[in-house]
Amino acid sequence: MDKFLIKGNGRLQGSITVSGAKNSALPIMAAALLTEGESVISNVPHLADIQAMVDLLGDLGAEVTHADGTFRVQVTDESSSFAQYERVRKMRASICVLGPLLAKRRSARVAMPGGCAIGSRPVDLHLRGLRALGAEIELEGGDIVARADKLKGAEIFLGGPFGSTVLGTANVMMAAALAEGTTVLESAACEPEIADLADYLNAMGAKVSGGGTPRLVIEGVESLCGTTHEVIPDRIEAGTFMIAAAVTNGEITLENARIDHLLAVVDKLRQIGASVEPSNGGATVSSARRLDPIDVTTQPYPGFPTDLQAQLMVLLCLADGNSAITEKIFPDRFMHVAELLRMGANIRKEGPTAIVTGAKRLIGAPVMASDLRASAALVLAGLIADGETTVSRVYHIDRGYEKIEVKLRQLGANIQRINES
Numbered sequence: 001m002d003k004f005l006i007k008g009n010g011r012l013q014g015s016i017t018v019s020g021a022k023n024s025a026l027p028i029m030a031a032a033l034l035t036e037g038e039s040v041i042s043n044v045p046h047l048a049d050i051q052a053m054v055d056l057l058g059d060l061g062a063e064v065t066h067a068d069g070t071f072r073v074q075v076t077d078e079s080s081s082f083a084q085y086e087r088v089r090k091m092r093a094s095i096c097v098l099g100p101l102l103a104k105r106r107s108a109r110v111a112m113p114g115g116c117a118i119g120s121r122p123v124d125l126h127l128r129g130l131r132a133l134g135a136e137i138e139l140e141g142g143d144i145v146a147r148a149d150k151l152k153g154a155e156i157f158l159g160g161p162f163g164s165t166v167l168g169t170a171n172v173m174m175a176a177a178l179a180e181g182t183t184v185l186e187s188a189a190c191e192p193e194i195a196d197l198a199d200y201l202n203a204m205g206a207k208v209s210g211g212g213t214p215r216l217v218i219e220g221v222e223s224l225c226g227t228t229h230e231v232i233p234d235r236i237e238a239g240t241f242m243i244a245a246a247v248t249n250g251e252i253t254l255e256n257a258r259i260d261h262l263l264a265v266v267d268k269l270r271q272i273g274a275s276v277e278p279s280n281g282g283a284t285v286s287s288a289r290r291l292d293p294i295d296v297t298t299q300p301y302p303g304f305p306t307d308l309q310a311q312l313m314v315l316l317c318l319a320d321g322n323s324a325i326t327e328k329i330f331p332d333r334f335m336h337v338a339e340l341l342r343m344g345a346n347i348r349k350e351g352p353t354a355i356v357t358g359a360k361r362l363i364g365a366p367v368m369a370s371d372l373r374a375s376a377a378l379v380l381a382g383l384i385a386d387g388e389t390t391v392s393r394v395y396h397i398d399r400g401y402e403k404i405e406v407k408l409r410q411l412g413a414n415i416q417r418i419n420e421s
């Protein structure tokens with residue numbers, strides 16, 4: 001198991017190129033199961049979760065090759081439609097093979113994902129949507145077993161107690177692409193990753209309209225073909241580096257970033273006192289002043305993303321006053337709080353809200369990563385803390401940030417990866 005050793009050394013300065021979006025690439029790779037043609041998907045980040053998807057696609061009869069971030073996926077054998085627990089346990093996004101398998105092969109067996117460090121993560125909305133298309137779904141031995149001789153378009157409401165569902169929308173949209181007739185998805189997720197998936201499906205010959213809005217209309221087609229597609233830039237990686245600029249009082253230029261996907265984040269950073277200057281194909285974020293406290297609530301897109309909540313908390317740990325962060329997507333996603341307390345942060349939890357009182361400084365300490373975004377937050381905390389911070393269990397961060405320590409060193413950070421084995 002690797003860990004990071006970080007020596008806090010102030011300002012980060014320079015430019016980095018944002019990688020392709022993990023959360024776009026994963027469902028898009030799963031969608032390649034909808035065709036026997038070759039899918040060529042570029043701008044795919046090199047990450048543990050992507051490798052997990054490659055392994056899963058291999059189990060499901062696809063040959064996958066890659067070079068320089070371009071993945072070629074070709075299904076050669078449709079005999080196994082079983083996503084085993086060993087795979088799903090390692091990566092929850094494995095659930096998004098369910099819709100494509102059901103639509104293309106008429107049956108699927110996908111292990112039911114369990115909870116994870118960010119809370120309980122049900123898939124009832126995925127199943128409700130697929131059932132509405134005509135699938136018969138049962139739970140057998142911890143696996144979701146789904147069958148459908150024929151999927152038929154339907155009107156489906158996909159809202160749940162915490163808003164819509166990103167991967168649930170992806171699953172139902174992929175299945176509906178090959179269903180007979182028209183499907184209308186109301187309260188669909190509006191995340192850019194869903195719009196990217198809709199673009200990819202349309203390039204395969206699907207008829208999806210409304211991608212990126214709460215109402216998706218999908219006219220089913222008989223078959224889909226192979227195509228080429230470039231994955232959008234990762235807005236969460238970009239947002240993490242924007243916060244890194246603000247928290248270190250530095251200046252970071254992001255290349256290959258979609259600032260239009262980050263407007264809520266830009267708004268909050270400006271309220272805190274950072275400067276965000278959009279440029280051609282990216283933005284420059286800087287801060288050279290004290291940070292103002294703010295209140296923020298995580299929301300479905302286009303609201304402030306839950307995937308940047310932990311990183312923003314680190315920034316607010318240094319603001320001049322009290323901030324409130326309310327988590328409305330995953331109310332238990334606060335594992336990083338206890339670790340930040342070990343570094344001298346002043347945070348009080350009240351239900352789904354964390355009250356953060358700005359401290360003068362954070363102090364380096366050994367801390368433990370619990371999930372992907374919490375790990376990124378601990379790395380940010382290490383960058384500004386006095387002394388040394390070790391972040392253990394960085395396999396979490398390797399799931400979703402491509403070469404994070406290389407990119408941070410490029411900006412002047414003192415961060416080393418240490419192999420403990």
Ligand code: EPU
Nearest residue numbers: 023093121122123124125126160162164165166167329372
């Ligand atoms: N929910 C239900 N029923 C469902 C599905 C979801 O009640 O059937 C609830 C969840 O418990 C949660 C809310 O709806 O309260 C939203 O969950 P959603 O289904 O949208 O999450 P997801 O699709 O499983 C994706 C991202 C997450 C990101 C969330 C929210 C991928 C691979 N994962 O998960 O990303 O936090 O959307 O934006 O796209 C990450 O990258 O670190 C990460 C966790």
